[in-house]
Every structure is written in structure tokens, then in C-alpha cells.
Amino acid sequence: GIDGDRLWDSLMEMAKIGATEKGGNCRLALTDLDREGRDLFVRWCEEAGCSIRVDRMGNIFARRPGRDDSLAPVMTGSHLDTQPTGGRFDGVYGVLAGLEVVRTLNDLEIETERPVEVAVWTNEEGSRFAPSMIASGVFAGVFDLDYGLACADQDGRTIGEELERIGYAGAEPCGGREIHAFFETHIEQGPILEAEDVTIGVVTGAQGQKWYELEIEGQESHAGPTPMPVRRDALLGAARIVDLVNRIGLDHAPTGCATVGMLNVHPNSRNVIPGRVFMTIDFRHPDPDELAAMDREMRAGVAEIAERSRVGTTIEQIMDLAPLPFDPACVEAVRKGAEALGYSSRAIVSGAGHDACNISRVAPTAMIFIPCIDGISHNEIEDAKPEWIHAGGNVLLRAMLDRAGR
Amino acid sequence: GIDGDRLWDSLMEMAKIGATEKGGNCRLALTDLDREGRDLFVRWCEEAGCSIRVDRMGNIFARRPGRDDSLAPVMTGSHLDTQPTGGRFDGVYGVLAGLEVVRTLNDLEIETERPVEVAVWTNEEGSRFAPSMIASGVFAGVFDLDYGLACADQDGRTIGEELERIGYAGAEPCGGREIHAFFETHIEQGPILEAEDVTIGVVTGAQGQKWYELEIEGQESHAGPTPMPVRRDALLGAARIVDLVNRIGLDHAPTGCATVGMLNVHPNSRNVIPGRVFMTIDFRHPDPDELAAMDREMRAGVAEIAERSRVGTTIEQIMDLAPLPFDPACVEAVRKGAEALGYSSRAIVSGAGHDACNISRVAPTAMIFIPCIDGISHNEIEDAKPEWIHAGGNVLLRAMLDRAGR
Ligand SMILES: NC(=O)NCCC(=O)O
Ligand SMILES: NC(=O)NCCC(=O)O
Numbered sequence: 001g002i003d004g005d006r007l008w009d010s011l012m013e014m015a016k017i018g019a020t021e022k023g024g025n026c027r028l029a030l031t032d033l034d035r036e037g038r039d040l041f042v043r044w045c046e047e048a049g050c051s052i053r054v055d056r057m058g059n060i061f062a063r064r065p066g067r068d069d070s071l072a073p074v075m076t077g078s079h080l081d082t083q084p085t086g087g088r089f090d091g092v093y094g095v096l097a098g099l100e101v102v103r104t105l106n107d108l109e110i111e112t113e114r115p116v117e118v119a120v121w122t123n124e125e126g127s128r129f130a131p132s133m134i135a136s137g138v139f140a141g142v143f144d145l146d147y148g149l150a151c152a153d154q155d156g157r158t159i160g161e162e163l164e165r166i167g168y169a170g171a172e173p174c175g176g177r178e179i180h181a182f183f184e185t186h187i188e189q190g191p192i193l194e195a196e197d198v199t200i201g202v203v204t205g206a207q208g209q210k211w212y213e214l215e216i217e218g219q220e221s222h223a224g225p226t227p228m229p230v231r232r233d234a235l236l237g238a239a240r241i242v243d244l245v246n247r248i249g250l251d252h253a254p255t256g257c258a259t260v261g262m263l264n265v266h267p268n269s270r271n272v273i274p275g276r277v278f279m280t281i282d283f284r285h286p287d288p289d290e291l292a293a294m295d296r297e298m299r300a301g302v303a304e305i306a307e308r309s310r311v312g313t314t315i316e317q318i319m320d321l322a323p324l325p326f327d328p329a330c331v332e333a334v335r336k337g338a339e340a341l342g343y344s345s346r347a348i349v350s351g352a353g354h355d356a357c358n359i360s361r362v363a364p365t366a367m368i369f370i371p372c373i374d375g376i377s378h379n380e381i382e383d384a385k386p387e388w389i390h391a392g393g394n395v396l397l398r399a400m401l402d403r404a405g406r
Numbered sequence: 407g408i409d410g411d412r413l414w415d416s417l418m419e420m421a422k423i424g425a426t427e428k429g430g431n432c433r434l435a436l437t438d439l440d441r442e443g444r445d446l447f448v449r450w451c452e453e454a455g456c457s458i459r460v461d462r463m464g465n466i467f468a469r470r471p472g473r474d475d476s477l478a479p480v481m482t483g484s485h486l487d488t489q490p491t492g493g494r495f496d497g498v499y500g501v502l503a504g505l506e507v508v509r510t511l512n513d514l515e516i517e518t519e520r521p522v523e524v525a526v527w528t529n530e531e532g533s534r535f536a537p538s539m540i541a542s543g544v545f546a547g548v549f550d551l552d553y554g555l556a557c558a559d560q561d562g563r564t565i566g567e568e569l570e571r572i573g574y575a576g577a578e579p580c581g582g583r584e585i586h587a588f589f590e591t592h593i594e595q596g597p598i599l600e601a602e603d604v605t606i607g608v609v610t611g612a613q614g615q616k617w618y619e620l621e622i623e624g625q626e627s628h629a630g631p632t633p634m635p636v637r638r639d640a641l642l643g644a645a646r647i648v649d650l651v652n653r654i655g656l657d658h659a660p661t662g663c664a665t666v667g668m669l670n671v672h673p674n675s676r677n678v679i680p681g682r683v684f685m686t687i688d689f690r691h692p693d694p695d696e697l698a699a700m701d702r703e704m705r706a707g708v709a710e711i712a713e714r715s716r717v718g719t720t721i722e723q724i725m726d727l728a729p730l731p732f733d734p735a736c737v738e739a740v741r742k743g744a745e746a747l748g749y750s751s752r753a754i755v756s757g758a759g760h761d762a763c764n765i766s767r768v769a770p771t772a773m774i775f776i777p778c779i780d781g782i783s784h785n786e787i788e789d790a791k792p793e794w795i796h797a798g799g800n801v802l803l804r805a806m807l808d809r810a811g812r
Contacts, residue, residue, distance in 0.1 A: 211676065222595045222782075223665035268668050353630065
């Protein structure tokens with residue numbers, strides 16, 4: 001099996017880059033800290049004898065050759081970017097578990113029939129640049145390369161510019177090559193596995209997602225002498241939409257989720273009635289019909305609120321991921337791996353989006369989940385037990401060997 | 407009378423400093439642009455033969471000597487700072503109308519018995535540094551000097567540091583000297599005068615204000631796999647408070663006002679349930695009992711929302727201005743001035759806070775309002791007609807001569 005301590009140590013080493021006071025990580029996509037994390041990963045892979053390639057979206061591929069190096073590789077990987085107040089495991093675990101598989105194959109002097117690759121996907125979190133999972137999306141043909149490179153952060157800096165700046169604008173084409181199988185190891189980011197005391201989640205697929213950007217338009221005016229009845233308060237409209245989104249989520253619970261994560265007020269001054277609000281909506285559901293219903297309910301509710309609150313609204317949908325089943329053979333390789341190693345396991349649907357969701361459009365794909373403490377992620381207190389980290393890495397090794405051949 | 411064209415031209419010249427694309431002004435307190443505006447004012451005053459003094463809060467006093475220069479001065483003035491998306495008249499008009507009075511006295515070779523001073527008060531808007539009217543407040547003993555100098559913006563820079571940086575940390579003590587009478591000319595910032603086609607508002611006093619800062623504390627977690635029923639969404643709690651504040655305002659309308667002008671979400675990432683929200687509340691009412699009732703209703707409502715939304719809340723009140731009557735003799739001087747000049751006028755209560763409200767605690771004070779287009783201010787489209795600007799300056803000249811003696 002893998003060396004669980006070595007994997008844990010590498011995780012803790014990576015977590016120093018962009019460490020936050022509360023024990024979490026802030027390593028936003030394509031910042032200087034992201035560059036540092038990438039450089040460390042590349043150095044470790046080269047030390048493990050891998051060759052490195054970087055594609056035009058900055059995705060990194062570390063390759064351990066196969067016996068027949070002309071065969072399509074078996075790939076694993078995830079992302080190194082984090083949320084602004086993220087944890088030490090989300091993404092990073094899937095990358096470094098892949099590196100640990102390579103190191104273990106080296107230690108055990110195992111030659112695989114197919115090459116093995118460890119991928120780092122750019123801007124998975126969708127926090128600095130929206131939408132999320134954009135670079136695996138370009139790889140899989142969900143987005144055009146031009147769209148991906150032109151994607152801008154809140155300060156107007158684009159992914160293309162930032163890749164150049166940190167030296168990760170690679171020359172390789174993004175996508176268009178065959179992958180024999182793709183696996184991604186990840187913390188669950190939800191409460192199910194821990195609550196049921198199960199070590200391995202055999203991920204059978206992911207729920208659907210719809211992301212929106214809304215602009216609420218009112219009229220700026222003085223908070224003192226402007227009578228209540230004549231106001232057109234953009235924040236009042238936005239607040240009612242936040243409440244609406246929550247009600248839609250509750251109406252579609254327990255499986256559905258609805259969130260307003262970002263909201264910016266303009267001009268954001270204490271004695272000015274807000275003139276404009278930018279806000280986002282994130283809907284998720286495993287059932288496409290329910291997801292479509294959430295969309296309809298939101299649009300009808302926003303129209304009603306706009307009228308009642310005397311504000312203008314525009315709604316732009318910026319992401320639409322259908323609910324998605326993973327490849328049965330890859331899922332079975334994960335289930336069999338957990339079983340053979342004696343770990344408790346159960347089938348589970350991913351609540352989060354992952355790069356694996358995009359890759360599954362162009363390659364047979366599955367995922368391996370481990371529990372996380374209290375189901376909490378996207379939080380500096382995100383945590384996982386070393387034995388879970390170890391177990392997930394072992395299942396990944398098994399599943400990859402199953403597909404790569406010895 | 408005054409030279410209305412000269413006053414208008416000076417307003418337009420000042421409006422070039424920090425001009426915005428939409429025809430407004432962004433000249434936040436103690437920025438480089440504020441310095442530029444101050445420098446221009448000081449140069450104009452020196453050209454008009456005034457001496458300049460600056461106090462420790464950066465308040466500027468331009469003085470035209472009186473026949474008996476040992477007598478307490480008659481003072482006028484307002485502020486040069488603006489909202490982030492402010493207009494060309496709010497504050498600036500009251501300053502430059504004072505300068506125009508001095509220029510007119512020079513042109514007409516009028517000697518006044520008492521000295522005449524034109525004041526620029528630091529950080530009236532309360533936008534970059536809260537609370538508003540802080541430097542006139544220190545002058546009037548509402549706040550300690552230490553409190554004023556230590557007041558910080560959202561980036562942690564203090565008024566004291568920024569005064570040093572822009573060269574306006576004066577040596578004069580702030581306050582503690584006698585003012586014979588204080589007048590402030592200002593746009594109404596509300597719809598009443600224009601609606602009634604009245605040129606001059608004889609301001610009899612100002613309504614009370616209470617300002618609050620709230621922190622809403624939830625728990626950050628992933629927007630995808632975190633089930634709705636277990637969430638503790640700080641933005642949901644905040645949104646319900648925005649709606650509550652609006653309901654309180656409507657319940658106390660038409661005279662009462664209630665506004666959430668500022669709201670910051672943390673970490674403000676699309677797929678993270680917000681863990682923390684900072685927000686402000688601004689309550690206004692001319693009746694102190696009603697204002698106290700608004701406070702009680704807000705505290706009870708926030709407690710109920712906190713419980714229902716499973717979030718923590720803290721409420722800090724940072725400003726408490728009682729409703730305030732101006733000095734009857736100064737008010738009468740304004741009324742008489744308007745009458746003598748043949749302008750239509752009416753008594754009016756100020757909906758906004760003004761430096762005059764603070765100064766009225768230590769000196770006989772009144773204000774002169776002119777209409778503004780559609781009652782709109784704290785907006786780049788804020789506007790006023792040249793004839794109103796002219797009329798208000800003429801009334802100011804009359805009222806000041808009435809108090810300063812010839
Ligand atoms: N795994 C993860 O946190 N992905 C971020 C994209 C999402 O919002 O699901
Ligand atoms: N006049 C004015 O806009 N003052 C700002 C302070 C306030 O009333 O909020």
C-alpha cells in the first residue's frame with residue numbers, strides 16, 4: 001500500500017503555502033501563492049522521475065511512463081487552488097494522493113502497462129474566476145479555450161494574463177487527447193460518510209448545478225431626507241431574493257441546495273440608499289426536473305420581488321451542469337478496491353462539482369470520497385483524519401493499477 | 407448681492423477634482439483628491455485676502471478680519487468631502503457660498519464689525535470614516551479629539567495618519583473658542599422645496615439619528631454538499647434584517663427613515679455559505695420617542711431573526727444624535743433675509759445631518775436650504791439650478807451681515 005505518513009507530510013508541507021491564522025489555506029487561483037504551490041508539486045514530481053507538461057489553460061500533467069508508453073494513460077488529479085478561507089484538503093488531497101501513488105509505484109518498483117499521469121487542474125474553486133472547474137471544462141470541450149483564457153476576476157485580470165504572469169501559460173493544447181481512465185480522490189465535503197462511520201465513498205455520480213449572476217438596479221439617494229415610499233433600494237430587492245433562494249432550497253431539500261454566496265453593494269456607504277447590487281445564485285439537485293423547477297421558481301420569484309421592490313433585475317446563467325453518472329467500470333474498480341482492502345464503503349452522489357465531472361465527458365471516470373470532520377469544507381477548520389487520508393490513497397492505488405495493468 | 411455666476415464657476419471648477427464619468431464627484435475624505443480640493447479653497451481664500459488656520463482635526467478656517475477683530479466671528483461653512491458616488495453640490499456649495507460672501511464683501515468694500523470666517527469641516531460624509539460629521543463633532547465636544555484622530559477607514563488607516571499624510575494636521579486646538587453665529591447653506595437633499603416650488607428652506611432644526619454596526623455570525627460551509635436544514639447562513643440572517651429595517655422605516659413613515667447602506671459578505675465566494683456579514687443601520691426621526699421605538703423594534707426583531715436563522719448577532723450603536731432645534735434668532739435672520747430679497751420660503755426640518763447640527767451645541771446656529779432636482783443627492787446625478795444657488799448665497803450674505811454688523 002501507499003505510505004500514509006509521507007502523504008500526510010506532503011499535505012502539511014503544501015498547506016504552509018498560503019496558510020491562514022485559523023489553520024486553513026488561502027491560495028487563490030493564479031496568485032503568487034498558487035505559483036508557489038505549483039512549483040513545489042512540479043519539483044516533487046520531477047524528484048519522483050516524472051516528466052512535466054503544461055497546457056494552454058495552465059493544467060499540469062506529471063507523467064510516469066508505462067511499459068507501452070504509446071497507450072493512453074490512466075490519470076488522477078484534482079486542484080491546488082483554494083477558497084479565500086479554504087481548508088488544507090479540498091483539492092490538494094486529490095493531487096498529492098496521485099503523487100503518493102507514483103512514489104509508491106517507484107518504491108515497489110512496479111511497472112505499469114499504461115503510463116500514469118497526475119493532473120493539476122487550474123481554477124477549480126470558481127472563487128477568484130467564475131465559473132468553477134473552468135480549465136478541466138476547456139479540456140473536456142465544455143468551454144472554448146478563448147472563453148477560458150478571457151475569464152476575468154473582480155479586478156478585471158484574466159486567466160490568460162495571470163497564467164503568463166506566474167509562468168504557467170503552457171504550450172500544450174488543452175484537451176484533445178485520449179485518457180484511458182480518470183480517478184479523483186477528494187474529501188466528501190458533506191456529513192454522510194462521517195455520520196455513518198464509513199471510510200470510503202464510492203462516488204457514482206454528481207448532482208446537477210446551475211450558477212447565476214444577478215444585477216439589482218435601484219436608485220442611489222440620501223438615507224436621511226429621502227422618504228421611504230419613494231425609495232428604490234437595490235439592497236432591499238437583493239435581500240428579498242436571498243430569502244427567496246433560501247425558501248426554494250428548503251422546498252427542494254433534503255437533496256436540493258440553494259445558496260447566495262456573493263453579494264456586492266454599490267456604493268456601499270452607510271447613509272446612501274444602495275443603487276446597485278451584484279449577487280450570485282448556486283442551485284444544486286441530483287434530479288434534472290427538480291433543478292429545472294428551481295430555475296423556474298427563482299425567475300418567477302425575482303420578477304415578483306422586482307415589481308414589489310421597484311427595482312430592475314437582470315439574471316444571467318453562467319453555468320449549467322446536468323446531473324451526471326460516472327463510468328460503471330471505473331466505479332466498480334473503486335468499490336472492489338475498498339472491498340479488497342477491507343474498508344467500509346457505500347455508494348454516494350457528490351454534492352460538489354469536481355474536475356472529474358468535466359473529465360467524465362471525455363474519459364471513463366470515477367471518484368473516491370473520504371469523510372471530513374463534521375462535513376465541513378470551504379472553511380479554514382476543514383479537517384480529515386490521517387487514517388482516512390491513508391485509506392483513500394490506498395483505494396486510489398488499487399483502482400489505478402486495475403486500469404493501468406501490471 | 408453676491409455674484410451668482412462667479413459662485414457657479416467656482417463650484418464647477420471645484421467639481422473637476424474627483425469628477426466622475428456620470429457627472430458627479432468622488433472626493434473621499436483625506437484622499438489626495440480631498441487635499442487638492444482643500445488646496446484650491448485655501449488658494450482662493452488667500453487671494454481674497456483671508457488668513458488661514460487649520461486645527462488638529464484638519465478643519466480649515468479662512469478669516470476676513472472685522473472692525474473689532476477681538477470679537478467672536480460670524481462663521482459659515484460646510485464640507486468638501488463627498489460620497490463615493492456623490493454630487494457637485496452637497497457640502498461644496500456651503501463652503502463656496504461662504505467664499506462668495508467674502509468676495510462680495512471685498513467687492514462692495516464692506517467692513518463688518520465682527521470678523522467673518524469660512525470653515526471647511528473634515529469628513530462630514532461619514533462614508534470613508536464613520537461616524538459622519540466627526541470633525542465638527544470634535545470641535546463641539548461631541549467626541550474626544552483622540553477618538554476623532556483614531557477613527558479608521560475600512561483599510562485601517564486613521565484620520566490622524568491621513569491628515570499628516572496630506573499635510574492638513576493643523577496645530578490649532580479643535581474647538582474651545584467662541585463663535586457669535588454659525589450659518590450653513592446646503593441643498594435640501596429631499597423633495598419638499600422643489601415640489602412646492604419654494605426657493606429658500608428656512609431650516610428650523612434637524613431630525614435625530616441613530617447609527618449602528620452589526621456583525622452576523624454563521625458558519626462557512628460548502629454550497630453543494632451542505633444540507634439546507636443544518637446551515638447557519640450569515641447572509642440569510644442579514645437579508646432578513648435588511649427587510650426588518652425596511653419594515654420599521656415604513657411603520658414610522660412618512661417622517662421616519664431606516665436604511666441599510668453598507669453590507670459586506672465574508673468570504674464572499676459563490677459556492678461558500680457566508681460565514682460572516684458586517685452591516686450598518688441608519689435610523690432617522692424628528693421625534694425622539696419614535697426614534698427610541700425604532701431602536702427597540704430593531705433589537706427585538708434582530709433577536710428573533712438570529713434565533714430563527716441560527717446565527718449570532720452583535721449590535722453596536724456608533725452614533726446617537728437627538729433631534730435638534732436651531733437658534734431662533736439665527737433662524738429669524740434667515741427668514742428675514744429671504745423675505746427682504748423677495749424669495750419664496752418655508753420652514754423645514756433637515757432630514758440629513760450637517761456640521762451645523764454639531765456647531766449648534768456651542769454657538770447660535772441656523773441653516774439655509776435650496777432645492778435640488780428630484781430631491782436626489784448622494785448620487786452622481788445630484789443637481790441644482792443656478793438661480794437657486796444664487797438665491798441661497800444672497801440669503802447667506804444677508805444673514806451674516808445681520809449678525810456681523812456693519
Ligand atoms: N470540490 C469543490 O469544492 N468544488 C468547487 C466547485 C463547486 O462549487 O462544487
Ligand atoms: N448632508 C449630508 O449629506 N450629510 C451626511 C450625513 C448624514 O446625514 O448622513
